[in-house]
Amino acid sequence: MKTPPSKARAVIVGGGVSGCSVAYHLAKLGWSDVVLLERRKLTCGTTWHAAGLIGQLRPSHNLTRLAKYSSELYASLETEAGLATGMKQNGSISVALTEHRWEELRRQATLARIFDVEAEVITPNDVSKLYPQLNIDDVIGGVFLPKDGQCDPANIALALAKGARQRGATVLEHTQVTKVLDDGRRVTGVRWEAGGEAGLIETDVVVNCGGMWGRDLAARSGVTLPLHACEHFYLLTEPVEGLAALPVLRVPDECAYYKEDAGKMLLGAFEPRAKPWGMDGIPHDFEFDSLPEDFEHFEPILEQAMNRVPLFQDAGIHTFFNGPESFTPDDRYYLGEAPELRGYWIAAGYNSIGISSSGGAGMALASWLDSGEPPFDLWDVDIRRAQPFQRNRRYLRERVSESLGLLYADHYPYRQPETARGIRRSPLHEHMKAQGAVFGELSGWERPNWFANNGQEREYRYDWSGQNWFDNNRSEHMAVREGVGLFDMSSFGKIRVEGRDACAFLQRLCGNDVDVEVGQLVYTQMLNERGGIESDLTVTRLSETAFLLVVPAATVVRDIAWLKRHLKDEFVVVTDTTVQEAVLCVMGPKARDLMRLVSPDDFSNNAHPFGWAREIEVGMGLARAHRVSYVGELGWELYVSADQAAHVFEAVMDAGAEVGLKLCGLHALDSCRIEKAFRHFGHDITDEDHVLEAGLGFAVKTSKEDFIGREAVLRRKESGLERRLVQFRLTEPDAMVFHNEALLRDGKIVSHVTSGNYGHALGGAVAMGYVPSKGEKAAEMLESRFEIDIGGRRVPAEASMKPLYDPSHARMRA
Structure with a gap:
């Protein structure tokens, strides 16, 4: 056995398609001293039994770019590596059995055209011509993507590994990484064991491509990698006489996909409720293994398949396979540097699209490592979106039982997860619930999205047109525009930056001038070297040496990581104070009338102008009132210590009865902000969007040196x-x-x-x-x-x- 080197520029942990792709692309960029360590044999975890579907269209432009890159790369690998990859661009068809699904498919076809993916909206008869085996009796229509296809997953990974070796990378099997070493701030190396021997590789870059094993490996370094294995089933028939090459077929309304494979037919499923696996960890010796059959679990899928593709009524079953794959809480994979530890990188959690994603993901991660910044906006899959609590195994077990099935569920706007709920709650959660709140979930936070009327069901009824809460939203929206509304925004991210050098530090990171008077608020962005927007926030100066940064709930981890990454030899402390204060937003033209009823303080423009914060009395408590607005109306954000939040809320509600106060949810906040053209981070503005092109030049002061x-x-x-x-x-x-x-x-x-x-x-x-x-x-x-x-x-x-x-x-x- 070849002994690993004592030093390396990067060590990749895991020899599935993801790890092989990262090694290949780093080597292609000239990183010849890269080492990939696989605990058993290459592809032995999930890659070897993947279905090998190559789809190009993804929910965003950049994820589609990555998937398209994978497809193009795999088409060329066979020539480069001399290994048969089985890559065939035989197309894919998705069909709709309901009007709601038909709406979704037509929207996806338009999305494909935006992203330069060839797509055709086709009739049932067109579907039948492309796929004669399909029963189209209740098919409404379909979408055909001619350049989608299928491949041999294991050989794709082996070809990538061979390409990496040819460019100087070291790829070693039967070598277990037992520990990632660090000095408390960043990675310093890895310990390994192989064939009774053990050793150390010094490195400052480790890439966790460990798949199902990745979560526990990351946890040993204090890194959050929220994923969990689920059982994934498919069935392969005996050879079917006369079965010609066919496109990949997806029938999401029946949770099924079909793939012709060398004259046989494969039927796979993304059932509505999956079976999590490996609750006690993934066995170390798991290698090219399958899980026990559960035909009863799969039988409903097969029954529908026998009607949808009648050849299943007569074809014999060659293989009934059950193998584990890793899934994440939001069905998106993870890329990037872990916020907890410099030099610890992630490429894992592919949610059953690892083959079609890993080519592009490996390219993007290699580029990120090489240049120090992502090649384009990757926030959809950035590891910094993961919340620390999500490493909890019970949470993951419950959530992935749903997230697997959501891959083929209707992707309605505003769809909320049903499992693993109620974990992060505002101090006002029960008050909101008693008032009819219907909650949505973001980063684990339960947030009132809308308020049901008396007697109205507190459930979402999803649709592509106005949903069942549309009139509720109108009522809340117009209350903010014409009267006064109250939002619970306690989930706002709150970050204190304080210390002797806090002002100079923030001046260096923020585009706007934050060296202002105590009590003043500044709207600003933190930019990258390309002028892209890394963070969209307000900065409030609390004292000469202390500042409060308010950021979106979803970006707290990202923003703290960005701040800490850019600390030099400065006396600055960065602290997440999100849960210390509740936030009540009183917004609308009658907001001043309400505040005068509940507080003896002066709320005139002279006493409290726009863009300033000060302490006020509310009821018998205290709050820090920020005069700022994300809805475009007169209003105050009231920051209240968690212990006084319930009292302040009750005092405001009691006083509000006199002025027609209405509780409002996040849907109303969003509909109000978009009327004002206020930007939403992650959608309207990202790290790829130049601050001037985003129309935010007013918040940038180039007069700063x-x-x-x-x-x-x-x-x-x-x-x-x-x-x-x-x-x-x-x-x-x-x-x-x-x-x-x-x-x-x-x-x-x-x-x-x-x-x-x-x-x-x-x-x-x-x-x-x-x-x-x-x-x-x-x-x-x-x-x-x-x-x-x-x-x-x-x-x-x-x-x-x-x-x-x-x-x-x-x-x-x-």
Whole structure:
């Protein structure tokens, strides 16, 4: 056996397709001293039994770019490595059996065109011609992607490993990583065992590609990697006479996929409730193993398949297979550097799309490692979205039993998970529940999304048009616009940055000038060297040496990691204080009337102008009142210590009866903010979106001598904008827009909707999206004819560079 080297530039743990792809791409970039260690044999965990489906279309542009890259890479690997990869671009068909699914498929076809993936919307007869074995009696329609396909998963991984070796990487089997070493701040090496021997490799980069084993390996280093194995079933028939090559077929309404495989037919399932596996950890000696059969669990899928593809009525069963795969709480995989430990990188948790994802994921991670920054926005799969509590095994076991099935469920807007709920609750949770709150979940937080009326069911009824809470949302929205509403925003991320050098540190990280008077608020972004937006936040100066950063609930881990990564030899302490304070947002033109009823303090403009914070009395408690607004109305965010939150809420509610106070949910917050064209991080603005093109130049002060991204801002000012973020209002009042719909300019697709909601005060759906405009002035661009494609129907849209609601911002400064 070859002994591992004593030093390496990077050590990759795990020899499945993910680890082999990372090794291949690092070696391709010139990292010749890369070592891949596999505890048993390459592909022996999940890769060897994967179905090998190669799909290109994913929910976002960049994830689609990665999947397309995988497909193109695998098509060329056979020639490069001299191994048969079984790669066939025989296409894929997805069919709809319900109107709701048909709406989703048509939207996906439009999405494919936006992302430059060839797609055809086809009739049942077209489906039958492409797939004669299919019973189309109740098929409404389908979508055909001609360049999708299938492959031999194990040989794909082996070809990648061979390519890595040819470029100088070391790939060793039967070598177990027993521990990742660190000095408390960053990785320093790994310990290994092999054939009775043991040793140490010094390295400052470790990539955990451990799949099912990855979670426990990460936990030993204090790193959160939330994934859990589930049993995954498929059936392979005996050879079927006359069975020709066929496209991959997906029938998501029956939770099934079909693949012709060398004259046999494979039937696989993503059943609504999966069976988690490996609750006590994955056995060390698990290698090319299968799990016990459970035909009773699979039988409902097979019964439907016998009707859908009648050849299953007569074909003999060659193999009934049950093998484990790892799934994540949100059905998205993980990439990137762990926030807990520098040099500890992740590429794992592929949710049964590891073959089609790993080629692109390995390329992206290698590029990230090589250049120090991701090649494009990868927030959808960034490991920094994971919350520390999600490493809890009971939570994971319950959630993945649902998330596996959600892969083939209807992907409705606003869909909420049903399992593993109630884990993170505001101090006001029970108060909200008693008032009729219907909760949604984000990063584990239970947040009131809307409030049910007396006698109304407290459930979501999902649809692609107005859902059952649409009228509730209108009522809450208009209360904020015309009266006063109250939001529980305790889930806001709250980060204290304090110490002697806190001001200078934040001046270096923030685009805006945060060296302001004590009590003043500053809206700003933290930028990367490309001028992209790493964080969207407000900074409040609490004292000469202490600042409060308020960020979205989903980005707290990301933002703290960004702050700590950029600490130099500075006396600064960064602390997550999210759970120390509840936040009550009192918003609307009657907000001042309400505050005067509940507090003896002066809320006039002179005493408390917009953009300032101060301590006030509320009821018999204290709060820090921030005069700021994400809904575009007069209002205050009340930050209250958790122990006084219930009392302050009760005092505000009692006083609110006099002015018609209405409790409002997150859906109303979002519909109000989009009327004001306020940006949403992760949708409208990302680390790939230049701050000037996002229309946020007012929050950047290039007069400051030095901050991250300053040079990129100056360069873009000099060269001019290549695109602009524009607000749109659909002219048909019944049209609904959510996210990723095609944006057309003068009849041609030029972009997609980054976020959308219904603007009740504006009388129509409102959307945001970037429009290419290189060399144009904004006024010239706005003279164009704009439309938004909704499931194949083009709806005219009014475009504006200024907020369509209250463009002068007079209302929130009233």
